[in-house]
Amino acid sequence: MTDPAALSRVLLGWYDRHARALPWRVPPGDDRRPDPYRIWLSEVMLQQTTVAAVKDYFHKFTTRWPTVGALAAADDADVMAAWAGLGYYARARNLLKCARVVTDDHDGRFPEDVAGLRALPGIGPYTSAAIAAIAFDRAETVVDGNVERVVARLHDIHTPLPAAKPELTAHAADLTPNERPGDHAQAMMDLGATICTPRNPACGICPWREPCMARARGTAALLPRKTPKKPKPVRHGHLYVGRVPEDGWLLETRPAQGLLGGMLGFPGTDWTESPAQPTPPLPGAWQQLPGEVRHTFTHFHLRLTIWVADLDAAAADTAAEGTAGLHIAPKLSPAALPTVMRKAYDLAAPVWSQRSRDPLAD
């Protein structure tokens, strides 16, 4: 059974019985069409992100912004704050750009073809095919990490990624049916997520256990091969958590480009491999906290020294005006911070709650 049509038929049969229930999914057999806005939003959130991590954010976004038009009208800072903690913040910036293009230039409706979708901010080869297939039932081929793994095993392909990508894509395209292409795409990803997993694949209950070449040769768990990744260097920096009476905080909105771009955070030094000199963002009685904040990004480990100070409101306000993005916020919701900044908050905040219990402490 290596006929692609037969393979897809078997896969769809499995999907009809085992499709995962997901907040953005219309179950197989349900005649309703998915809402393209919800499919787009979920696919962007799911880029390099687990279903478990996405669920609460998806609910929060669709409740607060039920339509693409509502999202397009949102304030940038509100969307960035709502995305805080999910990571890859360029996605949130592009999400807003895309919502505004769709609203302003496409009459509030998403393009239904891959080319039109692909032209939108934050929508690449994977996401354009996913939206076209799932939301509009186009016979497009979706290739994500799951599909790469499933196809590499089905055909026992040992070429390492990313060099193997074209070959894997060709095989995936061969499997794509003209009937129910959206369900086929989701079935491929469900199979990879629940059966054909990276480690300990459950080959014994796989609907493709018979045709799978890697299972026959005992190589499934070794695939797909990947070129080794470079080690992560350690970077160091200083971060300054300043408080202003009564409930104010010294914060910065980071530049729109680069790491944590557009996100709220505490000011500090650059993060470099050789430890930098402490350099406060403005004058004050800065005190170094014991310990440090450790955080790992995609391509480096970070160790931050945290400094705290009580600042004079008027002086801080004046001084902050001299630096782009720096400002005094009347209050702070830690949930609006990216995780590395929330770690700094968690380390620094007890300093003041301790002082309020014991005013004589200094």
Add this chain to the structure above:
DNA sequence: CATTCGTGGGA
């Protein structure tokens, strides 16, 4: 083609 860009959970 290589690099940049987050985070949390699991082995």
Add this chain to the structure above:
DNA sequence: TTCCCAAGAAT
């Protein structure tokens, strides 16, 4: 502790 990785896109 450390490593891997998860429905990738932009440059």
